[in-house]
């Protein structure tokens with residue numbers, strides 16, 4: 550096959566909704582590197598928007614998968630119990646939940662992030678008997694009608710072609726630029742003092758908004774939100790689809806806040822190898838879906854269970870967490886230096902951990918920088934309602950050399966764009 554995008558366009562077989570930000574055909578990938586059909590190498594600072602936290606084609610996961618396939622391991626099982634599923638559940642409990650003193654029942658709601666969000670919303674409504682769900686400005690939770698209804702992005706909501714109801718959007722932390730009033734505002738709203746809003750079933754939030762512009766909630770705000778929920782019998786759903794699985798420096802992004810959500814949504818990197826897998830973690834008292842009440846043909850992919858179980862070996866000690874936390878500091882100081890060196894960026898630092906970036910007030914600049922990075926051999930996406938943030942999203946397993954090379958390409962690209 551030639552490296553020619555016309556193959557996709559001329560056949561008109563791929564719908565327009567695919568963004569064509571990277572004008573090449575990709576072919577192979579390993580760790581933090583990805584190659585196109587011409588053999589050009591790129592550093593991957595996109596990592597499948599968080600689906601490839603462990604990089605591409607991790608050797609151990611690959612071998613486990615090859616062995617499983619060679620031994621004719623079950624590929625599809627619907628809701629049947631399988632060895633691969635059992636081993637994953639056991640290890641997830643031992644390595645992730647138990648050491649963190651977290652008690653959750655695990656549900657496999659379907660293959661994607663959107664599926665876990667849908668199941669969480671449905672469950673919260675079922676157990677409370679209420680319909681409203683509070684979501685937050687610039688939050689992103691998925692593309693189906695229920696998940697879109699809690700997504701704070703006007704462009705994406707328009708795609709529904711119908712009113713999205715039973716949700717109320719509240720200001721995310723710092724949205725009002727007056728941090729102390731954000732929580733009071735929410736309390737006043739819920740007090741029904743003229744707002745007319747019935748007590749909601751749940752709040753749903755990302756601790757760092759991945760698509761919405763890398764807005765990181767303060768730990769105090771998260772604690773405040775948890776308290777509001779507890780005081781009023783509202784369920785707290787944390788959507789850790791993008792910020793989870795180590796992206797912020799701890800397995801769950803909410804760990805530093807010390808909160809315990811009632812429901813946690815996980816997907817993207819939980820499968821480890823880029824294969825679809827989603828988990829809904831449910832506080833045991835809310836384990837109320839009757840058998841068959843929430844099902845789906847592809848809930849629980851056995852190949853993904855095999856790689857997911859292997860991936861959990863990254864979490865049997867704190868080496869990866871420490872490494873992500875250390876490297877995150879490097880990313881922060883790199884971005885701070887960049888802001889100092891280039892006041893023309895008119896930018897500000899966003900995010901935390903391995904989900905940081907720069908938001909620029911100059912229209913189109915973040916896109917231009919991402920485009921220049923692509924030319925220079927680095928893949929990076931933009932985020933935010935106006936794509937105003939360029940987003941550094943390397944695999945969390947990247948080595949120092951790869952990270953430094955990636956950062957130097959970004960610096961070079963920013964210099965060239967602003968020249």
Ligand code: PMP
Pocket residue numbers: 598661662663664666689690691692755759760788789790791792816817
């Ligand atoms: N929640 C969050 C926080 C996400 O970032 C995404 C995907 N970007 C989703 C939900 C939806 O996941 P998926 O695309 O796998 O359906």
